[in-house]
Amino acid sequence: MACVNPDGTLSESAKAILLVLKEAKTPEEISRIIDQPLFKVRSALRDLTTANMVQEIQGKFQITEEGLKVIS
Amino acid sequence: MEQVKSMPRIGEPAPQFEAVTTHGTLRLEDYKGSWLILFSHPADFTPVCTTEFIAFQGIYDELKKRNVELLGLSIDSVYSHIAWVRNIEEKMGVKIKFPVIADLNKEVASLYGMIMPGESKTETSRAVFVIDPEQKIRAIIYYPLTTGRNIDEILRLIDALQTHEKFKVATPANWRPGDDVIVPPPNTQEMAEQRMKEKYDIKDWYFSKKKI
Numbered sequence: 001m002a003c004v005n006p007d008g009t010l011s012e013s014a015k016a017i018l019l020v021l022k023e024a025k026t027p028e029e030i031s032r033i034i035d036q037p038l039f040k041v042r043s044a045l046r047d048l049t050t051a052n053m054v055q056e057i058q059g060k061f062q063i064t065e066e067g068l069k070v071i072s
Numbered sequence: 073m074e075q076v077k078s079m080p081r082i083g084e085p086a087p088q089f090e091a092v093t094t095h096g097t098l099r100l101e102d103y104k105g106s107w108l109i110l111f112s113h114p115a116d117f118t119p120v121c122t123t124e125f126i127a128f129q130g131i132y133d134e135l136k137k138r139n140v141e142l143l144g145l146s147i148d149s150v151y152s153h154i155a156w157v158r159n160i161e162e163k164m165g166v167k168i169k170f171p172v173i174a175d176l177n178k179e180v181a182s183l184y185g186m187i188m189p190g191e192s193k194t195e196t197s198r199a200v201f202v203i204d205p206e207q208k209i210r211a212i213i214y215y216p217l218t219t220g221r222n223i224d225e226i227l228r229l230i231d232a233l234q235t236h237e238k239f240k241v242a243t244p245a246n247w248r249p250g251d252d253v254i255v256p257p258p259n260t261q262e263m264a265e266q267r268m269k270e271k272y273d274i275k276d277w278y279f280s281k282k283k284i
Contacts, residue, residue: 039102039141040095
């Protein structure tokens with residue numbers, strides 16, 4: 001996974017995504033807030049979902065307990 | 073004998089893929105909603121490709137203003153790509169900000185017909201695929217290994233395609249933004265007669281230009 005290193009640490013852009021996901025947001029909203037291209041946000045969300053750090057609910061993404069642990 | 077695969081064509085859906093890139097694993101579907109220039113180069117750490125990468129980076133901000141993303145590709149590893157883009161930054165002072173596909177197994181190159189076996193079986197040619205926000209192929213350009221592309225023409229092509237999209241007009245040879253555009257020719261006799269009364273720059277019933 002690109003935004004999650006093999007040792008479990010996160011890239012800066014992945015952390016930036018997690019930090020804005022305490023409230024559920026669409027990829028488009030995240031892209032605007034963190035000023036990153038939409039394709040990168042979509043790719044990172046896929047990785048973070050696989051790592052159980054975010055979950056998708058009806059097209060919006062929100063941080064999970066696992067994700068909160070990583071950024072706390 | 074190697075099987076010859078059919079190449080994607082203009083007007084057809086762009087073949088979907090998932091690939092390892094310098095910006096992580098990307099899928100074509102990640103680009104839905106924006107235009108995409110998918111281009112291949114023969115190899116990392118080669119001089120013509122280096123000039124092309126610097127030139128592509130040179131138009132990247134202009135492309136972004138037009139909702140266009142860039143995605144490079146060659147049959148090299150992601151570590152080679154990372155080393156090369158770092159080298160370009162160190163030696164040429166240009167930071168490459170767009171992702172580059174590491175297509176070591178030639179999967180994407182084969183899907184898009186980027187390898188010209190008559191020229192090289194191990195390198196991709198200089199191919200350019202313009203893919204629209206609905207992921208349809210809108211233009212294809214090929215250059216041989218020996219000849220660097222005219223990157224300015226790629227920006228001009230994007231402007232022409234987006235002008236067509238917005239105004240439903242065609243663009244003449246060597247058109248540049250601000251130039252007159254071609255009004256689509258009428259396709260009935262009645263409309264041809266009507267066309268001659270329109271306030272366009274009319275050379276004949278089938279050949280009219282207008283400003284936009």
